[in-house]
Amino acid sequence: MKERIMQKSSILPVTSVALLLVSVYLILGYVPTESTMGWVQRVFYFHVPIAWLSYLAFFIVFVCSIFYLSTRERKWDIIARSAAEVGVVFTALVLVTGSIWAKSSWGTWWEWNERLTSELVLWLVYIAYLMVRSFATEEDRGARSAAVIGIAGFFSVPISALSIRLWDTVHPQVDIFKGGLAPEMLFTLLFCIVAFTVLFVQFLLMRISMRNVEVEIAKLRYSFRR
Template identity: 55%
Template structure:
């Protein structure tokens, strides 16, 4: 079983490396420069996949938190905790790349646009999630409180996703679904989405495994101290 797991892990890493290499080639070599905004538009192929993975990570937190409260299984708690940490990283990068893009296109680093503000609120919610986990007196208490916050916090994700449709916003519309991308741009975006999704899966598997190991070490330490 361990050998099969190692093989699957190595295959996933190989796939991730190949997809990321292909994505970088397509972003910087294959896809043409956008006429209106120039080379800065290439950040789009990072910004959108980062946002997608951030939402995906928080969806995993949402589902895992529900399962933890239902089953009281440590594996679900480890999965939720690991995914929240990864989601924070990707959402932080979304805010950074979004600010760089905004400066180039709008001339300002930040505006209190509905989607931008919603993304920042989402970031703070999951920072709070990690703080609750980190400062709880007991691990089980932190897990329960974190699970509740992980479920409630996810309610902000569809608000952020639908912000453009719900409010007037400076943020670009969803040109992906409106057919506004040239075939080469769409192909580049899809490859980048696949690459970052596989990267997330690899990170999640590794982080969850580490969380489980930490929990087992803590259990052994507690048993020895009693």
């Protein structure tokens, strides 16, 4: 029985690695080089999936924070905190990949336009969430305060996601549903979205599992002190 569980738990990491390897091949060896931006456009196939998954992570934080404040069940706090951790990492990768593209296209690593600034603000909001959650002296108070930030902070997500359309920025706009990409590019993008989604799920489940272990260890320590 134990061996079966271990085999099942290994499926997701193996699948994730396989999909990522195929994604790298598609990006570097299959998809054609974009005529205007050149080779650096390949960053797009990493940048877009990671960005949307960061929004998904913060949506999970938003929903689970509501559930936690409504029920006070610890599982919702654990899921929200884990999703915030993964979301912060993914948002940092969005900023890094965006800076790589900006350096090649604009000649600078950073431009203080609405799109980039809103993404930075989003990242800082959830850094604040994790700081409040981690450094609170009381566990319940920290969970409640973080949940409030998780709910209020989510409103920065649509601002960041829609900033390209809300403001006239130099950030490129591609409408994949209106023939904005060649078939090879669209296939590669969709495949990368699937690959990074599997990776996202793997990271999220790992963090939830680790948080559950931490809770059990804390309970054991408390019982020994009594």
